[in-house]
Amino acid sequence: MKLLVMSHAADRTGAPRSALLLAREWVAMGLDVEILLRRDGVLRPEFEAVAPTAIYRRRAEIGLADAASILRDYDAGMALKCLRNPDRPYCLSRAGRRDAGALAERYRAWGAQAVYANTSHCADMIEQLGLDLPVLTHVREMAPSLRALDRRRREYLLKGDGPVLAVSGRGRADLAALGVAPSRLGVEPPAAEVPDLAALARQAGRVEQEFGLAPGDRLIVGAGTVGPRKGPDLFIEAMKRALEKPPVAGRVAGLWLGEGEWLDDCRSRIAGAGLDAAISFPGAVPDLAPVLHRADLLLCTSREDPYPRVVIEAALAGTPSIAFAATGGAEEFITQFDAGWLVPAFDVDAMAAAIGTALERPRGCDAGLAARVAAERSVDRSARRIFERLQTLTGEANATLADS
Incomplete structure (x- = not known):
């Protein structure tokens, strides 16, 4: 399986560390993995040591010409918000859109089969790339953070038909209350390395x-x-x-x-x-x-x-x-x-x-x-449980790890 792993950041917090550990385990299992990070950070060298790694937002700069493009694709309110805060989700300059287009072509040429989105904050990357791939979203947020999501990310989470994993029973209940269909929901808690x-x-x-x-x-x-x-x-x-x-x-x-x-x-x-x-x-x-x-x-x-x-x-x-x-x-x-x-x-x-x-x-x-x-x-057990879900998602439920 060719799996694109997405993380919203490369800092030393829980969600990026989880993505790093899972990606490392999937590579050890024989999957062909590439990684896309929304923002750079201190963990980038560790991601790069695991698999080919790209940065989605290399620069957060929006000029008037960029705002005109955003106005055309979205609305005046979005363009104004992007001018005030270029690092907002969906606020891509024309150069940023070209970069995203190049990334999309790269992943199509590679033959990506599925996306593992490490948090709900990956939605803008998924939509901008437009790869039309099955996506498994692992939501690591609770109700306050979910309610604080910008409208487009929240709509993406609600309108999709792909599986959504919460990290706890409480998180699953919060997602259901937000409006995510219960049939899409599962639970997979975070995992960690087992030390000596x-x-x-x-x-x-x-x-x-x-x-x-x-x-x-x-x-x-x-x-x-x-x-x-x-x-x-x-x-x-x-x-x-x-x-x-x-x-x-x-x-x-x-x-x-x-x-x-x-x-x-x-x-x-x-x-x-x-x-x-x-x-x-x-x-x-x-x-x-x-x-x-x-x-x-x-x-x-x-x-x-x-x-x-x-x-x-x-x-x-x-x-x-x-x-x-x-x-x-x-x-x-x-x-x-x-x-x-x-x-x-x-x-x-x-x-x-x-x-x-x-x-x-x-x-x-x-x-x-x-x-x-x-x-x-342990990371290996969690990675295998998620891999089984990915196999079902891509219609490869009968594939062996060796075939992946």
Whole structure:
């Protein structure tokens, strides 16, 4: 099978990382893969190492002549919006349209048979290329993000007849409420690489040195984009309240890994509370697994998150999580795999109490948790389940991997 994998970005966030891991696994399975990224980013070299990779939006510039073309194809309101913000979806300059046309010809000449669209944000690429191929869309958004989609992307999602995968039961319900036909909907949660637990254990000293930890320190980790959706402020508040009455003897350290618009504000909040020695926001790291393995606990403080990959990665590293109930897929994951504790949504006092309960457990990797999650949430299993759907979609249900 010749499969075009699309991702809306190449940054180090959950959806692009999922696309990268799935593409890598499909290549290992014998599929012929090419990759199209809507925007460039730090992960582009890793995508390029997997398969031929192209960038859809190399430049976001709209001039008056470009706006005239947009006016002709859409309407005056769209042309004005594109002039104000050239990076909006569907806002392509004439040069950008030529680039898109060249990409379309490239994929036709290659013989692409299907498209795997890694999020609903790929819709403008699909429509502009006009390849007339079967598309499997993997939606990694919940109701607030789906409602915020621009009208054309939302209409594309609703009017299509191709299969749509949500990442959680909650996400599937949100898509059905939006108007996507239930017959089109399925669920495929995110997946993650299964690490070598012994290799992670050997990196504990390096992690301690990098983040100023002593061997006996208890470590609580949060991770993700430092912005309102992931709740880094709630992480700080829960840690602050837990530290007011230390749950165990010795040092308890909080560490949030990630970058984003709230990073400076979070650092200022920590400094203002006099917690610099206990809580730190050092930024992003290229490899989270060794830190998660060294951690005693992951706090998932998202206000809404369809299915946070980090709870999967933590469990595969042998580390349980505490998450807010009724905020998305974390609740489904923790319940299904007995992977930690749930507390009422946004109740930082309850989360602080759960931290105390969690730290009463003996330190060490929970290999049983890692094994339970590896059996269902590994990249190879997820890639094969999605491949089976693609085979059905393209009418190749009887094809073997070797024939692909």
